[in-house]
Amino acid sequence: MSLSRLRSVLTWLLVMLLLLAVALLGIRIAGLASLPELQLWHRLVPDEPSVAEMEQMDWGTYLAVEQRLFEDLQQQLEKGQSELPGGYNRYARNSPVYSGNLPRDWNRSFVFEPQGELRGVAVLLHGLTDSPYSMRHLARHLSERGILGLVPRMPGHGTVPAGLTAVHWEQWLACVRLAVREARARAPQVPLYLVGYSNGGALALRYSLAALDDPQLAVPQQLVLISPMIGVTRYARYAGLAALPAVLPAFAKSAWMSVLPEFNPFKYNSFPVHAARQSYELTREVRVALEAAAASGRLARLPPVLAFQSLVDSTVSTPAVIDELFARLPSNDSELVIFDINRSHAVEPLMRPGLGNLLEQLLPAVERGYHRTVVGVVPGAAPQVEARRLVAGSQTEQVTPLPVPYPPQLFSLSHVALPFPTDDPLYGSQPSGNEFYGVALGTLAPRGESGVLLMGLSGLQRVTSNPFFDYLLQRIDERLPPLEARKEL
Numbered sequence: 001m002s003l004s005r006l007r008s009v010l011t012w013l014l015v016m017l018l019l020l021a022v023a024l025l026g027i028r029i030a031g032l033a034s035l036p037e038l039q040l041w042h043r044l045v046p047d048e049p050s051v052a053e054m055e056q057m058d059w060g061t062y063l064a065v066e067q068r069l070f071e072d073l074q075q076q077l078e079k080g081q082s083e084l085p086g087g088y089n090r091y092a093r094n095s096p097v098y099s100g101n102l103p104r105d106w107n108r109s110f111v112f113e114p115q116g117e118l119r120g121v122a123v124l125l126h127g128l129t130d131s132p133y134s135m136r137h138l139a140r141h142l143s144e145r146g147i148l149g150l151v152p153r154m155p156g157h158g159t160v161p162a163g164l165t166a167v168h169w170e171q172w173l174a175c176v177r178l179a180v181r182e183a184r185a186r187a188p189q190v191p192l193y194l195v196g197y198s199n200g201g202a203l204a205l206r207y208s209l210a211a212l213d214d215p216q217l218a219v220p221q222q223l224v225l226i227s228p229m230i231g232v233t234r235y236a237r238y239a240g241l242a243a244l245p246a247v248l249p250a251f252a253k254s255a256w257m258s259v260l261p262e263f264n265p266f267k268y269n270s271f272p273v274h275a276a277r278q279s280y281e282l283t284r285e286v287r288v289a290l291e292a293a294a295a296s297g298r299l300a301r302l303p304p305v306l307a308f309q310s311l312v313d314s315t316v317s318t319p320a321v322i323d324e325l326f327a328r329l330p331s332n333d334s335e336l337v338i339f340d341i342n343r344s345h346a347v348e349p350l351m352r353p354g355l356g357n358l359l360e361q362l363l364p365a366v367e368r369g370y371h372r373t374v375v376g377v378v379p380g381a382a383p384q385v386e387a388r389r390l391v392a393g394s395q396t397e398q399v400t401p402l403p404v405p406y407p408p409q410l411f412s413l414s415h416v417a418l419p420f421p422t423d424d425p426l427y428g429s430q431p432s433g434n435e436f437y438g439v440a441l442g443t444l445a446p447r448g449e450s451g452v453l454l455m456g457l458s459g460l461q462r463v464t465s466n467p468f469f470d471y472l473l474q475r476i477d478e479r480l481p482p483l484e485a486r487k488e489l
Contacts, residue, residue, distance in 0.1 A: 059182035088263035097438035106133035107158030119146035125200025201228025231320025340376030
């Protein structure tokens with residue numbers, strides 16, 4: 001091909017790419033009309049501490065900074081609008097979901113101290129758009145078993161959704177290091193555990209991989225990962241492009257993937273594009289670190305991993321948890337627990353083609369270096385449930401009946417359900433009457449005409465609590481020091 005011909009082809013390709021980019025941006029801008037108007041909490045960005053600042057902080061300083069941040073933010077919210085919209089608005093003082101009206105503000109960092117002898121210390125890390133609330137049940141359970149539970153609020157969380165428009169994953173990881181330093185300062189001689197949910201699972205894993213190289217970082221004795229964010233959707237990789245029109249004030253909404261009313265007191269409903277990009281960058285960092293540790297042999301020193309994952313998960317990639325993480329782990333007593341779909345005869349015919357054999361595709365019958373457990377209905381005896389466990393190196397399942405049936409109204413668990421028991425006052429399907437946080441989201445079952453509600457029905461249909469939560473706790477307890485070793489003071 002002649003040089004002039006080559007130039008012509010390259011010019012044509014460049015023009016086509018530019019036209020495609022303009023068309024995609026046009027589609028993106030046109031779609032902004034369907035988003036509600038941005039509120040003050042979508043524009044007001046809190047001043048979170050930087051990585052360098054957190055490296056110099058102790059826990060007490062972090063809590064003091066957090067307190068000032070919350071106070072300043074509420075003043076700015078009330079000053080910025082003479083009267084905040086009422087109803088179910090977490091930022092309005094007259095709202096039933098305003099944190100000041102609730103039994104406790106679980107948006108803040110907290111510590112659960114054990115009553116008896118200290119047998120261990122755990123740092124528990126919440127997920128993206130989430131708050132420390134999602135770790136409260138696990139932290140309390142651990143404290144009842146002699147494990148101090150320390151739960152930090154990740155920067156950008158627990159305040160306003162705009163907090164996630166500027167924060168970076170490196171700040172979250174710096175916060176993890178700060179929390180582990182505090183855990184070790186309080187309990188230098190006892191076992192250290194890292195518990196991570198969703199984005200917190202990725203952070204727990206990345207910290208642990210870094211600790212294999214850095215003698216200044218304490219290495220945990222055990223990792224517990226719940227719906228860990230090892231891989232995310234491909235869209236997150238290019239999410240930053242969707243926000244390009246936001247450089248122009250008229251298109252500020254393009255910085256958001258969703259803009260919704262903030263009626264959840266402990267989790268954002270609105271989701272910025274920047275947060276999706278940070279989640280992708282964190283998972284990429286984790287995968288790179290895993291590959292490097294495997295290549296150098298350092299992965300053999302990684303502590304055992306106990307992970308819980310729903311077979312179907314629209315937030316994180318179940319195949320990535322299996323192939324990117326567990327397939328690389330050394331034979332070190334790690335275990336993957338999968339919560340299967342509801343395979344009862346009443347539900348399975350309504351499922352999408354391919355889901356019926358998804359479990360066999362992801363976990364074929366081969367020997368592995370890790371234990372594998374599937375929690376699902378008993379074949380031919382639904383809704384009875386059993387746990388089918390394959391010990392590493394074996395092909396003979398150990399079957400344990402569970403005392404909880406698969407709820408007939410559920411066709412599967414979900415990403416957001418796993419860390420919450422069914423009696424959780426906010427997310428539980430059967431909330432306890434001991435606490436009330438302004439709304440019982442787990443009991444909502446809206447039915448009516450399409451287009452009436454502000455948010456899509458798919459979000460409200462997602463199950464928000466785990467009927468097998470007690471089994472999850474049981475499996476975690478097996479990794480703790482024996483209760484018999486505990487001496488009450």
